[in-house]
Amino acid sequence: MINLQVLARAGPQEKLLLTAGLKASGKQVAVIGDSLADVDSFKTADVSFSMMSGSAFSRNESDMVLVTNDFESCLRAVMWGRNIYTNIKRFLQFQITCNFSVLITVFIGYLYLTESPLNSVQLLWINLIMDTLAALALATSPPLTTVIHEPPITGSTKILQRVIWRQIYGVTLWNVLVMMIIIFAGKGMFNLEYSNEVQTTDTVDGHLTPEAIAKKQHLTIIFNTFVFL
Numbered sequence: 001m002i003n004l005q006v007l008a009r010a011g012p013q014e015k016l017l018l019t020a021g022l023k024a025s026g027k028q029v030a031v032i033g034d035s036l037a038d039v040d041s042f043k044t045a046d047v048s049f050s051m052m053s054g055s056a057f058s059r060n061e062s063d064m065v066l067v068t069n070d071f072e073s074c075l076r077a078v079m080w081g082r083n084i085y086t087n088i089k090r091f092l093q094f095q096i097t098c099n100f101s102v103l104i105t106v107f108i109g110y111l112y113l114t115e116s117p118l119n120s121v122q123l124l125w126i127n128l129i130m131d132t133l134a135a136l137a138l139a140t141s142p143p144l145t146t147v148i149h150e151p152p153i154t155g156s157t158k159i160l161q162r163v164i165w166r167q168i169y170g171v172t173l174w175n176v177l178v179m180m181i182i183i184f185a186g187k188g189m190f191n192l193e194y195s196n197e198v199q200t201t202d203t204v205d206g207h208l209t210p211e212a213i214a215k216k217q218h219l220t221i222i223f224n225t226f227v228f229l
Contacts, residue, residue, distance in 0.1 A: 012037040019044045028152040032071065034058055049074055075148065083143030085153055090138040092160060097168050098131055101175040105226065108176075109183050113215075114196055117183060117222045130227055175229045182225045192218050 010018075015031070019041045022029045031038065031045040034054025039061045042048035050062035051069045059065050066073055102118065109117030118126070160168075186192065194211035200219065202212040 012040055015041045016044060028154070030074065032066075032074065033062075079143050079145075079148050082147045082150055082153065083141070085159075086143075086147060086150075087139045087141055089159055089164060090141070091135050093164055093168055094135055094138055095131060096160075097171050097175070098126070100168065100172040101179070101226070101229070102126065104172070104176045105179045105183075105222075108180065109222070112183060112196065113219075115199060117219055118226070119219075122223050126227070175226075178229060179222065179226060182222050186218050186221055187214075190218070190221060194218075 015033075015038060019029055019031055023044065023046070029045045030047045030049065031041045032049040032051070033039075033041065034051035036055055036057055038048075038050070038058055042050070042058070042061050042063075047064070048062040049064050049066055050058045052059070052065055052067045053069050102123070106116050106118055106123075182189075187194070192214040194214040198209070198211040198215055200208075200212050200216045202209045208216070
C-alpha cells in the first residue's frame with residue numbers, strides 16, 4: 001500500500017524527521033524534492049527523485065531525475081515496475097507447472113504404454129509453440145491499477161513464494177490426474193483395442209497394423225488433452 005504524506009512549509013529538519021520516522025516504522029520511503037534542503041532527506045530515503053527544474057546539487061544527489069517535472073510519473077514508474085515483477089512470477093509459474101506436468105506424464109506414460117506418450121516432435125511443439133506464446137502473453141500483460149496497492153518489493157522478497165508453489169503443485173496435480181485418466185482409461189473411453197506392448201511403428205506388408213493405428217489414435221488424444229490443459 002502506498003501512503004502519501006504531505007508536509008507543507010517544512011524546513012530541512014522536518015523533512016528529514018518525517019523520512020526517518022517513516023523508515024523506522026517499517027515503510028519503504030520515496031522522497032521528491034527540488035532544492036538543497038531536500039538532500040538530507042534524499043540520503044535517508046530508500047529512493048529519491050528530484051525535479052529537472054530544481055537545483056543542480058539536488059539532481060546530483062538524487063537517485064532519479066524527473067525530466068518532465070511530473071509527480072505522477074513516479075506512480076506510473078512504480079506501477080510498471082511492479083507489473084514487470086508480477087509478469088515474471090506469472091511466467092515462471094506457468095513454465096514450471098508445464099514442465100512438472102510433462103515430466104510426470106511422460107515418466108508414468110512410458111511405464112504403462114512401453115513408449116513415451118509424447119514423442120520428441122510433440123515435446124518440441126509444446127516447448128516452442130504452446131509454452132512460448134502463452135509465456136509471452138503472460139510476460140507482456142499490461143498493469144492493472146490495483147498493482148499500485150501491492151506491498152513493496154525488497155531485496156529479500158522471494159519471487160516464488162509459498163502461495164505460488166502451492167498453486168504450481170495444485171495445478172500440476174490436476175493436470176497429472178486428468179492425464180492419468182486419459183492414459184489408463186483411454187482405451188475403454190474411446191473404444192481403442194490394442195495391447196500395451198504394441199509399438200506405433202509396427203507394420204505388416206509396409207502398412208501399420210490395426211493395433212498400431214489404435215495406439216497412435218490414443219497417443220494423439222493424450223497429446224491434445226495435454227495441450228488443452
